[in-house]
Amino acid sequence: MKRILKKIAKELSRIEDVKVVILYGSLARGEFTSRSD
Numbered sequence: 001m002k003r004i005l006k007k008i009a010k011e012l013s014r015i016e017d018v019k020v021v022i023l024y025g026s027l028a029r030g031e032f033t034s035r036s037d
Helices: 002-036
Strands: none
């Protein structure tokens, strides 16, 4: 059970990292585009 839980936790943390990177990237892009206009 512990091994399975660890695997799930790893997958979830990986997904969260991706979400954060995408959100941060889109926010940064939005800021840069609005400033350049």
